[in-house]
Amino acid sequence: MNSRYFGRFDPSRGEKLQILDHEGKLKEELRPDLPDERVVRLYERMTVMRVADQTALTLQREGRLGTYAPFYGQEACQASSAFLGPLDWLVPTYRETGALFMRGVPLSLLYRYWMGDERGMSMPETSRILPVEIVVGAHPLHAVGLSWALKLKGEKAAAAAYFGDGASSQGDVHEAMNFAGVLKTPTVFVCENNQYAISLPRKEQTASETIAQRAAGYGFPGLLIDGNDLFAVAGSMLEALEACRNGGGPFLIEMLTYRYGPHTSSDDPTKYRTAEEVEAQKPFDPLLRLRRYLESKGMWTDADEAAALEAGRLEAERAITAAEAMSPPAPMDMFRYTKKTVPPYLEQQKAELAEFLESGVGHA
Amino acid sequence: MNSRYFGRFDPSRGEKLQILDHEGKLKEELRPDLPDERVVRLYERMTVMRVADQTALTLQREGRLGTYAPFYGQEACQASSAFLGPLDWLVPTYRETGALFMRGVPLSLLYRYWMGDERGMSMPETSRILPVEIVVGAHPLHAVGLSWALKLKGEKAAAAAYFGDGASSQGDVHEAMNFAGVLKTPTVFVCENNQYAISLPRKEQTASETIAQRAAGYGFPGLLIDGNDLFAVAGSMLEALEACRNGGGPFLIEMLTYRYGPHTSSDDPTKYRTAEEVEAQKPFDPLLRLRRYLESKGMWTDADEAAALEAGRLEAERAITAAEAMSPPAPMDMFRYTKKTVPPYLEQQKAELAEFLESGVGHA
Amino acid sequence: MPKLNMVSAINQALDQEMSRNGRMLVLGEDVGREGGVFRVTDGLQAKYGPARVVDTPLAESAIVGVSLGLAAGGMLPVAEIQFEGFLYVAMDQLLNQLARYRTRSQGRFDLGVVVRVPWGGGIHAPEMHSDSPETVLVHTPGLTVVEPSNPFDAKGLMLSALRLGEPVVFCEPKRIYRAVKMDVPEEDYTVPIGKAKTVAEGTDLTIVAWGAMVREAMNSRKELESLGYSAEVIDLRTLSPMDSPAVIESVRKTGRLIITHEAPRTLGLGAEIAARVAEEALTSLLAPIERVTGFDTFMPLGLLEEHYLPNAGRITAAAKKALGVERIAA
Amino acid sequence: MPKLNMVSAINQALDQEMSRNGRMLVLGEDVGREGGVFRVTDGLQAKYGPARVVDTPLAESAIVGVSLGLAAGGMLPVAEIQFEGFLYVAMDQLLNQLARYRTRSQGRFDLGVVVRVPWGGGIHAPEMHSDSPETVLVHTPGLTVVEPSNPFDAKGLMLSALRLGEPVVFCEPKRIYRAVKMDVPEEDYTVPIGKAKTVAEGTDLTIVAWGAMVREAMNSRKELESLGYSAEVIDLRTLSPMDSPAVIESVRKTGRLIITHEAPRTLGLGAEIAARVAEEALTSLLAPIERVTGFDTFMPLGLLEEHYLPNAGRITAAAKKALGVERIAA
Numbered sequence A, B: 001m002n003s004r005y006f007g008r009f010d011p012s013r014g015e016k017l018q019i020l021d022h023e024g025k026l027k028e029e030l031r032p033d034l035p036d037e038r039v040v041r042l043y044e045r046m047t048v049m050r051v052a053d054q055t056a057l058t059l060q061r062e063g064r065l066g067t068y069a070p071f072y073g074q075e076a077c078q079a080s081s082a083f084l085g086p087l088d089w090l091v092p093t094y095r096e097t098g099a100l101f102m103r104g105v106p107l108s109l110l111y112r113y114w115m116g117d118e119r120g121m122s123m124p125e126t127s128r129i130l131p132v133e134i135v136v137g138a139h140p141l142h143a144v145g146l147s148w149a150l151k152l153k154g155e156k157a158a159a160a161a162y163f164g165d166g167a168s169s170q171g172d173v174h175e176a177m178n179f180a181g182v183l184k185t186p187t188v189f190v191c192e193n194n195q196y197a198i199s200l201p202r203k204e205q206t207a208s209e210t211i212a213q214r215a216a217g218y219g220f221p222g223l224l225i226d227g228n229d230l231f232a233v234a235g236s237m238l239e240a241l242e243a244c245r246n247g248g249g250p251f252l253i254e255m256l257t258y259r260y261g262p263h264t265s266s267d268d269p270t271k272y273r274t275a276e277e278v279e280a281q282k283p284f285d286p287l288l289r290l291r292r293y294l295e296s297k298g299m300w301t302d303a304d305e306a307a308a309l310e311a312g313r314l315e316a317e318r319a320i321t322a323a324e325a326m327s328p329p330a331p332m333d334m335f336r337y338t339k340k341t342v343p344p345y346l347e348q349q350k351a352e353l354a355e356f357l358e359s360g361v362g363h364a
Numbered sequence C, D: 001m002p003k004l005n006m007v008s009a010i011n012q013a014l015d016q017e018m019s020r021n022g023r024m025l026v027l028g029e030d031v032g033r034e035g036g037v038f039r040v041t042d043g044l045q046a047k048y049g050p051a052r053v054v055d056t057p058l059a060e061s062a063i064v065g066v067s068l069g070l071a072a073g074g075m076l077p078v079a080e081i082q083f084e085g086f087l088y089v090a091m092d093q094l095l096n097q098l099a100r101y102r103t104r105s106q107g108r109f110d111l112g113v114v115v116r117v118p119w120g121g122g123i124h125a126p127e128m129h130s131d132s133p134e135t136v137l138v139h140t141p142g143l144t145v146v147e148p149s150n151p152f153d154a155k156g157l158m159l160s161a162l163r164l165g166e167p168v169v170f171c172e173p174k175r176i177y178r179a180v181k182m183d184v185p186e187e188d189y190t191v192p193i194g195k196a197k198t199v200a201e202g203t204d205l206t207i208v209a210w211g212a213m214v215r216e217a218m219n220s221r222k223e224l225e226s227l228g229y230s231a232e233v234i235d236l237r238t239l240s241p242m243d244s245p246a247v248i249e250s251v252r253k254t255g256r257l258i259i260t261h262e263a264p265r266t267l268g269l270g271a272e273i274a275a276r277v278a279e280e281a282l283t284s285l286l287a288p289i290e291r292v293t294g295f296d297t298f299m300p301l302g303l304l305e306e307h308y309l310p311n312a313g314r315i316t317a318a319a320k321k322a323l324g325v326e327r328i329a330a
């Protein structure tokens, strides 16, 4: 493999890939195949993503959405899904609303999911996305199995498993990386290290300097990157995915980022960090530096910015309208997917509920 | 810490601590605090250990013991428990019969355990040993908790968790090391890498070059040693334990060894390895090189060897006699330890069994 | 007397015991700075310091396994698992290790470990945050499992659990964490483990419930009263060991039994209660036993949750069915 | 017709389906070179190669979780968990992931995964090698659980399981792996999932059993016959979904029910069977339901195992108790 990133930056010596710094300056020599036109388009989508995220939090406060997990500050990491090829698979957690959005899942569906409607997880058979995982750390194993299947079927494709710094402590994540190393599966492990697992700071999650360096202990390359740098995200993703498609893999990418918002809408971050700490991270905003970069190239203006924000507002609004226009799920839906065929005893229970609902007592 | 071993040999670069080579030559400059007189005594006990192990296999074949897990070839690793201080804890698996023996557990009790008698696990309150663990990988967490307790109570002591190369793949072992790293517990992780997990060779267990190097990914030192070299075993154990007692820890020691015998008495190793492979490992026998060393020092003769073997035979024989003289466990024993007080419904079941046994039908 | 909700009642029990017992330790995800996602351990880290109230890395198996080791080393760990759905990753440590350790060590290690777990549905949470997997625990010998239905019992049961010297899983019905406030004595008192409580007497039928379902049972009792029937309501309180004698005694009196729980019907605790009654009080039964439970499917997300969870209306419907059945034996 | 024991019957089913279905994969600890510690997968790696018969690293959670992913990717993984006691470390992957995946994906992913697990006691093995944790699986919606009692059913059920297109846990009663040989057709045939089998008809009482306990039930039937009683024996075969209608129909005829299983009594499958009978056939019962089961304590090591496991003698004793009870209803 003709590597420009993996193996060139050794995470166990604290080396980190950064291509675009927070002032918007680009190290051209490290630039991946990411033309400025694409950067503009990605920046636009990331802007919409941010607005959609903020909208979700607002909706939640208005009681129109259930608990919601925002990704504010992690937009460059979330945008990584844009680099997956059409045959690659996305294996997300609750945090990946932005990544799902980038991969084309309708925002209205995502809002519906967060409203507490299971139908929000019904994705087209053709979408190469596994359902959102709630159990922290459980799904990288699914990505390993899935990518193993791709390999066995001879598909030139990979699976990318997303997880957080907290998840890295779970046994299943260890087992997933170890299996992937042994089976040489085309898996990209994307650790979105946002410095917190709810209230636990990264330093108390593990005594290791980095998570990326663990890859060596499984016999494959790990790379530490600035996760607020879209170029580093693009470069590492493209390199890992391309290698996977050509028989390489697995890879681990640790994306250093920072969660500006609460863990979820039920979380009160003042319990565990100061407003100053958050403010000190704001200059490293993933969107801010992209905007600076594009402005310096003369490819972005204040008017463009206003237009992008307005586009985001409109898109989010349309999505809410569509989501709220959906008829509520039917109570009997809960029996629908348990098994391919409803067993007799469950059929009986279904009838029981139907009868009860018909009796009218059910609607208090 | 004034380290002579940890940090001096980097497992991620394939560096391995060996002090006594297989020809019996000692690197004096690396010698730990292990005077030759003690080596003689340890060699004697290791000889007895080996005889006791062989005896167990023989007993099993004669139908006098249940399934048994021999440690033939791993005697130097097993002898590591001799370096635990009186306040340190041993946290063993089914493989550690030799380590338990070295720590003073009566051989008769151990045989009794392998006969299928739970009473074989009843150890004095003062013995600092946790019960034998059967679930591969589950117990290092117990060692972490236990050593954390030692630290909280201000005891100058450590806990040593023993596990195999196979166990290293289990999620619980990862979680244990990560917790230990964060909590800085006085835990010594002893990975007895005997090259196989039943039929799976070490190379297929993980794509990592070593297991020892994983310690870095948890923020503490790991050391790869020749596990057939009692001096390397002694040096690494003494250094790690001493550091633990002085507020250091945790540590990981990977002891490279080889299981000459079957996984257990029910295993047929010809299914997965050749006799030649095993023979090729025989020159690296942990006892052989010690004998050569002692002979070269003029501290051991053929007569000593014969005497040690005879002592072993006698000790094993006495242990069998004692074990077989024990009255069989009583059926009602099974209700004894479930809970401190027997709940009413269980009391009822107890009475049911007692009645059934009295009826005489129970004795087919 | 101060009026407390269940969160404060448990918090007080933990606080008081911790100040009395220097061996006690609180550990889990977000239990320290954050005071737990439900605030049950609020203020404890500030009071007792980060060495005794410990925010652990994110690994439930480790939380339980390390607690085992702490107890073997003489400490009294109180571990929190953030939601019952995450117990599954700790199942081996809980069922194969902690529960069996007394037997495995031939009585040497009595492990006083309390595993606190927010339990059950009703808060419109994401997947895996609303289940009631008590069956798995109660089926396992060696574990003690309790679930209070009100703040008073919560404090008293917690103090009992902390002093039991054996592994206890303490299920906390999250839906009613803050639902009611009641008089909770500041003083030390215990509620006995292993004893059900008859929360309302009655003569026509028996309703067995625990946790958040007790409230539904009591509401159904009111509905039935208005129809002229008298229901006895038993709050199981301890799920293992189960106080089946209390249930059987009640059934002998009333002749009819309704069991209600949130867990799926098949092999929910209702099955065991029904089986014991069928073993020991068959001739007292005037009608088939009714189970008003969650369905044998998965607890749906928020919007459908209310239809999965049994409620007073469904209990009353089942009761009417039982009451309408003719007597089949004297 | 060739006479096969259960090991060979399952091996044949796997072999035949593997040769027909290129998507099928066998994986687990020691299933390849070693052919499984019980030799159930013997010869498969030699025949189909190490890419399709895979010796995995030692991690049960991974074995199940990776199987899920393989199935999502269109393969048909057949995973082995070496002993039922090691299922606990894979509980989250099995119950929270695999079982729920159809629901979670809104029907998109039908995951055909077969998890084979040697089951139960009777081979004098170490701790954690002799349990029967079927309750945990049967309580979980979404899983299919089967346990054959003989070589013929073993092959037929395995072929059904492999073609079900849903997650199946296939419990293999290790005690009778090699106990009997019987005619097992070389040809392709299936035994339906979800259907119990009446292995012997009778009129005075019904004995429900599965796996290795069927043999004990049949032996008890002989003892009872010599006492002049006629027992009907039902082999459950599928534990989930349970064919309770078959049991209820039999009880309607015989009026007496004995359920026997190796698992601890409390919340063993006997509880659910008893509860359903108490719901639907209460008036048919002429005597209390008897459960002849493992005790609510841990399966002891080899020397005491025989006293823990229920046997024909204990079944007969319970049957006599049931038969001795007076009729309580017409």
Ligand SMILES: Cc1ncc(C[n+]2csc(CCOP(=O)(O)OP(=O)(O)O)c2C)c(N)n1
Binding pocket: A095, A134, A135, A136, A137, A163, A164, A165, A166, A167, A168, A194, A196, A197, A198, A263, C029, C058, C060, C082, C086, C089
């Ligand atoms: C197994 C499990 N334990 C606990 C939780 C509760 N929980 C949800 S998110 C979270 C923190 C996860 O942190 P991290 O992996 O860093 O991801 P992030 O939320 O920061 O994106 C916790 C503890 C869970 N969902 N699953």
Ligand SMILES: Cc1ncc(C[n+]2csc(CCOP(=O)(O)OP(=O)(O)O)c2C)c(N)n1
Binding pocket: B095, B134, B135, B136, B137, B163, B164, B165, B166, B167, B168, B194, B196, B197, B198, B263, D029, D058, D060, D082, D086, D089
């Ligand atoms: C969780 C679990 N899975 C599987 C087994 C069955 N088993 C017993 S020993 C063993 C291999 C262990 O290999 P290793 O850790 O290298 O230790 P060794 O036996 O070589 O000393 C296996 C698979 C078990 N006891 N526990």
Ligand SMILES: [Mg+2]
Binding pocket: A164, A165, A166, A192, A193, A194, A195, A196, A197, A198
């Ligand atoms: Mg995080």
Ligand SMILES: [Mg+2]
Binding pocket: B164, B165, B166, B192, B193, B194, B195, B196, B197, B198
């Ligand atoms: Mg090994």
